Amino acid sequence: MWRPAVLLALWLASPRSARADDGALLDSDALRYRSSGDLAIDAGLAVGLPAALPTGLATGVAAGFAAGRTLAWGARAAWVAAPQSSLP
Numbered sequence: 353m354w355r356p357a358v359l360l361a362l363w364l365a366s367p368r369s370a371r372a373d374d375g376a377l378l379d380s381d382a383l384r385y386r387s388s389g390d391l392a393i394d395a396g397l398a399v400g401l402p403a404a405l406p407t408g409l410a411t412g413v414a415a416g417f418a419a420g421r422t423l424a425w426g427a428r429a430a431w432v433a434a435p436q437s438s439l440p
Contacts (some may be wrong), residue, residue, distance in 0.1 A: 390417045394428075403435035410434040 395415040401415030402410040410432045 390419055390421055392424075398430045398432050400432065408434055 377393030393415075394417075395413065398410075398412045398414040400410050402408055412430060412432030413437035414428060416426055418424045
C-alpha cells in the first residue's frame with residue numbers, strides 16, 4: 353500500500369520538464385548538414401526491431417551517397433542481421 357503513495361509523491365515532486373540538455377543540442381547547429389561539393393557520402397549504424405520475432409534487436413551497417421545541388425538523387429544500402437535462434 354505504501355508503494356503507490358511513494359510513487360505519487362515522487363511524481364509530484366519531480367520537475368515538469370526534463371532538464372538534462374536544456375535545449376543546447378536543439379539550439380546549436382551541431383546536426384546541420386554541410387557540403388562543399390556535389391557529392392555526399394555517408395555511413396552509419398542501422399538498428400531496429402527484427403521482422404521475424406518480436407524480441408531482440410537487429411543491428412548492421414548502412415551506407416549511401418547523394419549527388420546534385422538543387423535536386424539531389426542518391427542511393428542507400430544496408431546489411432542488418434538479427435541474432436535470433438529457435439534453439440531452447
